[in-house]
Each structure stands twice: as structure tokens, then as C-alpha cells.
Amino acid sequence: MSTHVEPTATRAHARGRLAWPPDALAEKALEVRRDIVTMLIDAQSGHTGGPLGIADFGTVLFFHEMSLDPANPKWEGRDFWHFSCGHVTPVIYSLMAERGYFPVRDLLKFRTFEGHCQGHPSAHDTPGIEVSSGSLGQGLSVCVGVALASRLDGNPRRVYPVMSDGEQQEGSIWEAVMSAAHYKLDTICATIDYNDIQIDGKVQTVMGIAPLAEKYRAFGWHVIEVNGHDIPAVIRAYDEARTVKGKPTVVLARTIMSKNVSFMEDDYHWHGKPPKKDEGERALIELGTTYEAWKARMLS
Amino acid sequence: MSTHVEPTATRAHARGRLAWPPDALAEKALEVRRDIVTMLIDAQSGHTGGPLGIADFGTVLFFHEMSLDPANPKWEGRDFWHFSCGHVTPVIYSLMAERGYFPVRDLLKFRTFEGHCQGHPSAHDTPGIEVSSGSLGQGLSVCVGVALASRLDGNPRRVYPVMSDGEQQEGSIWEAVMSAAHYKLDTICATIDYNDIQIDGKVQTVMGIAPLAEKYRAFGWHVIEVNGHDIPAVIRAYDEARTVKGKPTVVLARTIMSKNVSFMEDDYHWHGKPPKKDEGERALIELGTTYEAWKARMLS
Amino acid sequence: MNIALAEPVAMKKTREGFGRALVELGEENPSVCVLVGDLSESTMTHFFAQKFPERFFQMGVAEQNMCGVAAGLAVMGKIPFYSTYGAFAACRDLDQIRVTLCYTNLNVKIGGAHGGISVGPDGATHQAMEEFAIMRSLPHMSLVVPCDFHEAKKATKAAAAHPGPVYIRFGREDVPVVTDESTPFTFGKGEIFGEGTDLTIVACGTMVYEALRAREALAREKISARVVNLHTLKPLDRELLVRSARETGALVTAEEHQVNGGLGGAVAEVVVREHPVPVEMVAVWDRFGQSGKPAELMDAFGLRAKDIVAAAKRALARKH
Amino acid sequence: MNIALAEPVAMKKTREGFGRALVELGEENPSVCVLVGDLSESTMTHFFAQKFPERFFQMGVAEQNMCGVAAGLAVMGKIPFYSTYGAFAACRDLDQIRVTLCYTNLNVKIGGAHGGISVGPDGATHQAMEEFAIMRSLPHMSLVVPCDFHEAKKATKAAAAHPGPVYIRFGREDVPVVTDESTPFTFGKGEIFGEGTDLTIVACGTMVYEALRAREALAREKISARVVNLHTLKPLDRELLVRSARETGALVTAEEHQVNGGLGGAVAEVVVREHPVPVEMVAVWDRFGQSGKPAELMDAFGLRAKDIVAAAKRALARKH
């Protein structure tokens, strides 16, 4: 499953693990950011900051790490991914579309009555979304269940929950953390978007979760701390996780909210609002394109 | 409030902190165990193991550590106590009755239609119970609220939540643990009945919570580990807790379920069932009395 | 059909029907899994645990996680049943039930033990009496309330066969066995357990037995009461309810549950929309339970045949 | 009383009424405290936070703990209001609400923001449409659903004055202002917002405006509809409902909530017990919401004046 596949647009639909090289991943992460900003300009509703911060490690997951089959989302050889922080749909949908789950143009119907890209992930509407989310703190438990089922079936499937940091305040997360260690689920490799921001401000000010690494260690997990924007480092982190036996792994991905859009970076006001048209156009220029050009690319 | 009061039956009703000496506390703990077994023989329903294990540190709380006024349960100078593990009502009610909240004879109506001693603590029924409980994992949050309110009022009140160890599996506990540290509530001194037993067996087998001390430390608490049956050591633990500033304290009281009844000790089958009449009589003999004698004492 | 009560009537636990059915399901279908929240004996899932340890998951005292783990098992094609006391099954993990289970429409079954006031000495916290209202409000959720041991077995098997989330409510105590293996049971359909023309008593769970006793008492006073065992509260058998309203002109509902939004509410909603007739409700009147012997509590909370008889007479008096 | 709608009608958020009322309460009563789960602007509790930082408690994304902490504040004599989105306020901490708040009967107020399908683009997970059924089932709990900005303020103030747990439901969007400061509001009592003789439309929340529009449309067809603003669903104004059933002979209920166990259910339960008449229900028909513009969704889910008009005609046709 880990045979390296050449990164060409078409091969993004390929079954299995793409294992793209870092430069190709960086390029794709840039495209994902452009998708995110463009879809939010059209939707005029939705979350900007988290998705832009997740773009880098998210791209590593979808285009390097995970074994997937977009054409057949329920492929039995697939790895399982689930975003417990359902509000980051712009990056989830962009990664899915770019990977080939559905046409990129569908992103332009984000949060509309007609589109399938709901405000929060809906298994009922979007091909490839296996479990709905949007209420924080529920997803890690689902992944524990998936890992237990895969073990029962003798399926080596790896399981990739993605969580946000504010979400770590939910007690249900710690129930799931405790049970994953209790059942020694070493197929679980969670990633936490550790941007230290939530809706009302800095996570440490709202309700401190530090020292998060020590918390996970005390709960019996293997912890890897990494710069979530350093693509080679993120690749190494997931490689390391695959070598861990007898305990689950959490990758604490230090990120900057709204990364790569200067006037949005590390600002909690961008947690849940979309850019106005002009703000979005400025953002896209910083991202090396224009609204018209990128929208045309998305529609093509 | 810490003036030492002579331990005489009558003085158990005294307002304030009794600060009884260890020998008097040991004697009272023995009486509490006798109450527990006797009330359970009559009720033929209820929890035996947890309550017998809590008797020692519970007696230290009610007869040494806490400032209370049984005659006026809402006394504004009172410390606040709350058993989050509501199922241990036999020890709660015995401690309350022995301390003077209500007649000891009321214990003999435990779990009956007529009595006020409900199966789980009911603020609606029992004088001195301030908050109902029985659903695990809710009580520490209540104590955080009490500590915040007391701080707002400039009241130095200390707050004493009691939790069980199986209860540590509830995520709501970790939400409360996180918030108590976030708000630096050093007036909170929690005790955990760490008997390593829950309904279905050993806590470590059912759903491991170890290393519990490290978990609490990683969540920003001061941790004191103590033998929950060593009365002088428990007294020292609570003394130490009063010196801790800027963070809450948890006393991990290592206990033996059903302590001091040889044929019940450390056996999870005694979590939730009462002794049959003959079993109870044997237990009371081990506790240095008889059913008739102790019941007469309770009725007097 | 007219159910004839054996004299003396045998007594058995509905939760045992659950536990036994799980073992049979485990034998029939390797996808069936069971999860429990540190209550394997109370929920009688220990039978399954002994037989299929590898498919039994002890989740400890963590209901939210138990629900989510069951969801994950279902995503991978398993048929998970998770169980704890109904008060916690319906309330502690409701957000997970709503979003992860119901919105995704996952094939997860919930066994809620210790439902009703008849739970007895444990008192109010452990007497689940709000689950009907809660589960009825959730899209995609089904709700079944078996009346005895045999029906509990059938309901558990039917839940496994029905795709999507299902909540099944069980009681704590031995309750009268009113059905046998051969009594018909169709998920989503009520059953007439006693024919009658003057009014219809619609009951579920333990109240079906009380309804049958009430029918006997009413018969002695020349009042002909139909008894409907409405074991499935959701999806609701509207057709049978409307037909009973039309044919008998008055209804009495009987449930071991709060009066707001439960069986009585479900019946009232159908009746006013399709065929308004007088309805009297026998239920817990918007109050918490308390400790006591199950029988004492059933009496004190007005959940007996005599209370159904009195309600029947009030309903008849209002019939025009 | 007959409410006259201003043309054009002003638009304002009910949750802003909540936020403004909290500030006034904070000024009047030093015991009033506010807690929020990382949503201070969405719940508009930030006004209070700015004015009374020492009495404002940020609890982060931890609803269960927020409920328990509020309980502790109440035990010590404070009057805590805690707030988050209704979907989470009613579901994530329901076990705490049932046992710690309701069973103890503590003086805690819950502000559930973002209720109803009109929440819009966020989609199903964030559109709370089950809270009425859930809160109605809990002993000691009260439930208020204000229809506009002014009523939201009054409801918040009334909740502070009423001892015991109270849940108040707010919406996300600007909604028509149908009342003013002087419009009467009594906790636990419905208000007749439009007199009528042929039938009665019982509505709450945003649907009160739609009901008033429906009344105008029906009037044009010579149908005289009474409109009752039933802002308090619990305790229920049985007297007014029964009187309306008796005087007008047919009812239509209108709510931005699931059809099972909500306003329609509450009305149906009273009507069948006291004065059976035809009732038609305008509600969300046991399905999850979705993304879309609030107006699109109100249309698509059949929650408009025209839907009430159609229901009214169905109810009249069944009236004898």
C-alpha cells in the first residue's frame, strides 16, 4: 500500500497511499487554501481560521499518509479518517474534492440549500463522509469503535481522528482517550490542531488545557509534538506513529490559525466568519492567485 | 474555628470544626461501620463495600476536618461537602446522623417508602443534603461552583468533594478537574475513595485509570497519596491541603472495599448488595457488637 | 386476539429477555457486539460476555464514549448493542445519540435497563421515566417498550433486524409474563391483547399486565374494554390507534413514564390530528420517583389496574 | 388583545433580548451570574461579561461542567444563567440537568441559543429542534419560548424571578418584532394576540409572527382565527387552551420544533384530556434540518403563514 505514486492531477484519484513528496504536498496545500478562501467568499458563511491552519497536515494525511479509494469510499482496505471538529468543513471538503471524492466545483455550493456540502459534515449528504459531526468531542470515541471493529476483523486499518484544541475541554474526549489506551489501540494516530485559539480567544485564557502532552502521556498515549506547517516533519511524525506498538499516538500539531493569510493569522475573530469579497480577494492574492482565476479552476 | 472540642456524644452536635483526636475518630469510625451494616440488614437493599471503605476518612472529614453546624445545615460559616458518588449513602447518612444532622434511628428507615434516607442522596428529603446525586461524575462540578460563589462572597469556606475511583472514568470529572485548576480554586480539597474496585471488577481491568496521581498533576492539581484507613495520616493530608495555594488538592485515599469485615474485604461482589441477616450478624460480631445490641443503640 | 392470563401468572425480568436474546443473536450473527458501562449483571449482558468475550466490550462508567464506540463499530458493519441504566443511557450521552447515531442514522441499539418507578429502592435518580419523550423527539430513532420476558426477547431480536438506531426500555423487577414464544410481535405494529367495544386501553411495558387486569375488572361491571399492547412507540402504529379511537370512541393510555410527551402524548398527537376522542392518561404525573418497594410505588404513583379502571370510567363518562 | 403588526415590521434577535436583559438583571441583582461555553458573542452574554467581569464565568467547551458549576453557584444563593447553543444545552448536559438541577430543584437558568430550523447555514447539528420535548419531560423544569426581542427580555427577567430551573429558547436570526415594552407577559400564562371565533392558532417563538400573518390571510377569506402566543410551554396554561378549544372548536399549533412531544404535543395532551377537538400541527415533521438560508428553510420545512393557513382550513373542515 505504500508504493509511491507520481503526483499528477489524475493520480489524485488513485486507490491506496499516494505518498507524495513534500514539494508536491506543499503545492497541494496551497491549492487547498485557495479552495477554502474561494468557497467561503461564495458561501459568505462558515469557518476560515481553523481550516487554513489545518491545510498543511491535512494535505499530508490525504496525499501522503492515508490509504484511500475516493472512487469507492467504503473500500475495505481503506484507512479511516474522521474530523471530530466538524466545523472545519472547508478544509475537509477541499481535501476530499482534491483527492477525488467529488467534483471540486461542488465546493462552490458550500452551505447552500442545493449543495451537498453541509455546514457541518453530513454522512447523509456528502459521499465519503462516513460519520456526521459538528458537536465537539464525539469523534475520538467513534475512532475507538472503528479500531476495535478492525481488530475484530483482522483488518490492519489505521485510524486517523482529527481534533481541535478547544475540543480538548470536552470530557467525552478524555473518556475516549482513556479507552483507547485501555484497549491498547496502536492503530489510532490522532492529530490535534493545536492553534491555541477557540471562539472566545486564546485557549489558555478561555479554559487552559496545557500541558497537553503531559495529559496525554498520563493517559497512556505516545505523544509527538510537531510544527503542523512543517510538511517533512509532519511526514516523519506519522512515520514514527506507525512504529509505535501497544499504545495510541497523538500528534500535537502546533499550527497558526489562518496560516498564510497575513491579516488573518493567529486572530480568533477568524474562527467562525467568512472573508468578505474584498478580504477574500486580498487573501487569494497573498495565496498567489485571484478570485476569478481560482473560481474558474474550481469550475473547470 | 479550629479550636479543639472534647469528643463527647453531645458535642457531636457542636457548631464548627470538632478536631477530634485520632483515638476518638477511630472509635467513631467503628460506630459508623456498625451503623452501616445494621441499616443494610434492615433495608436488605443498598451498597455495602464502598461505604465500609470510606468510614475512616469520612469520619476524619466530619469529626475532625470540616466546620459544620448540624443544627443549622445552611450556616453561612460552614464548609461544603458533597458526595459525588451518591451510591455510598449508608456511610453518608451514618456520618450525618452521628454528627447530629438527624436522629440515628432514621438510618433504620433507609430506602423505605416512609423514610427520608433515599437510596441516593436527595436534597428534597434529607436535612443537610444540599445537592442530590446518584448519577456519577456530576459532583465535582457542583463543588467548583460552590468554591467560585464563596470566592465572590469573600467567604473563606473550604470545599470537600468526595469521589469514587470508578467515577474517574466519567469525562465530566475531567471537565471539572480542568476548570478547578483554571480558576486556581485552592479552597477545594477532594478525596477519592481509591479502592480499585467498581461494579464489574477491578478498576484497572474494567477501564484503567492509572496512573491517577499523574493525571491529576497533568491537570494542574496538588496530589496527596495516603492510606485511607490510617487516620493520623489522613489528618495530616487534610492539614497539608490547607497549606496549598493557587491550585486545588486531591487526596488519593487508598482504601480496601468493605474494610474490617474479613469476608467482604476487597471483593467487588459487595459493591452494591446488602448483607443477608446472618452475614450481617457475622459482620457485626467482627465489628465488636451484635445486631440486637447495635440496633437498640441506634433506636435509643 | 384475547390474551388469557395464567393463574398464578409467572414472573420474570424483561432485562433477562434482553440478555438471553443477545446470546441467541450472538450465535446467529457474528456481527453482533455488546458494550456495557460497568453494569454487566444489572443489564444481563454478562451472558453474552461469557459466551462471546471477544465481541463484548467493557466501557466502564463512561456512557458518552460507549455510545461513540458503538457508533464506530456500526460504521464498520457491526451490530452493536450498548447498555446501562435507562436514566443514563437516555440522558448522559444524548448529544452523541442525536448527532453521531441519529443524524448519521447508524445501526446501533441501546438497551436502557431499570426503566420506570418499579425500579424501587434505588430511588428517583435511577428510575428512568423520561426516555419515551426524549427518544420520540429524535429523527431516525425507534423506541420499543416490551411488556414481559418473551416480548423483550422478540424486541431485542427485532431491533437487530431493523436498520438504524433503536432504543429498547427494560425494567428492573420480575414482572408478570403475559405472552409466550408464539404471541405475535411485529416491530412498529401494536397488538390487540383483548377485544372490546366500549373503550380502548393503550398500554406499554409493565402496564400491559395492569391493563389486562383492568379489562377483567371492567368486564365484571359489563364494560367492554379493548387492550392494545403498543410495544413500539416509534414508529407509531397510527392506523391501529385511529381505528381504536373510531371503533371504541374513548381511550386510556397507561405507561410507567412521565405524563408529558410519552405514550399518552404520542396517542394524543395522533388522535387530535385524525379522530379526536376523550383520552385519559395513567402515568407518572410530572414528578420524580422515590425509594420504596416496587409494589408500594406502583400503588402510590397510581399505576395499577384500579387506576386504569377509574380512568376508563372517566373516559366513558366523557364519551358522547 | 389584538396585536397590530407595524409595516414594515422591525427585525431584531431574540438572543439579543437575552443579552440585554442579563445586563439589566446584573444591575438590579448582585446575585445574578452568567456562565458561557465559549460562545459569548453568539449567546450575547458578552454584554454582561463587559459590565460584570467578576460575575461572568467562561467555562470553555464543557457543557456538563458548566451546568454543574451553575448548580454550585445556585446552592450558594446565586442566580446563574448559563448559555450555549440549544442543541448542546439540552443534550450534552441533560443528565446533569435531570439529576443535579431538576431533582435538587436548583435556581439555575439555561439560555439555549440557535433554536429552530431558521438557524440556517450551520445545518442540522446546530439547529436545536428537540428541546421542547426534552425539557417538558423533566419534573421541576420550566420552559419558555419568547417570540421576539422584547418578549425575550421579559422572559429572561421572569426566569430570574421564578424559583427553580428554567430553560429559555432563543433563535439565531433577526426576527419580526411583534410586541413592545408594554405588551403584557406573565410567566406560565399564554396571551391572546388576536381575537377570533372560528379556530385558534397556538404558536410560540418565531411562529407567533407567522400565525399573525396567517390570521390576516384567513380574515381576507372571512375566517376568524384567534392567535394565542403560548410563550410558556411549561408550566402550561391549560385554562386558556381548554377555553380556546371550547370557544373556537378547532386548533392549529405552530412551532419551530419536531412534531413529536413539542408544543403540538403539549396542546394535544390537554385537549384530549379536557375537551377533544380537531388539532392540526405545523412543525418539523420528525426530520433533521439542513444548510440553507433561513428563509429557504422556513419555506422548505413548511413553517410559514401559508402553511398555517392550509392547516387552519384542514382543521375547519374537520370541525363539526
Ligand SMILES: Cc1ncc(C[n+]2csc(CCOP(=O)(O)OP(=O)(O)O)c2C)c(N)n1
Ligand atoms: C459540544 C459543542 N459545544 C459547542 C460548540 C460550538 N463551537 C464550535 S467550534 C467551538 C470551539 C472552537 O475552538 P477549537 O475547537 O479550538 O476550534 P478552532 O477555533 O481552533 O477552529 C465551539 C465552542 C460545538 N460545536 N459543539
Ligand SMILES: Cc1ncc(C[n+]2csc(CCOP(=O)(O)OP(=O)(O)O)c2C)c(N)n1
Ligand atoms: C452516570 C452513571 N453511570 C452508571 C452508574 C451505575 N453505577 C453506580 S456505582 C458504579 C460504579 C462503582 O464503582 P466506584 O465508582 O468505584 O464505586 P465503588 O464500587 O468503589 O463504591 C456504577 C457504574 C451511575 N450511578 N451513574
Ligand SMILES: [Mg+2]
Ligand atoms: Mg483551536
Ligand SMILES: [Mg+2]
Ligand atoms: Mg471504587
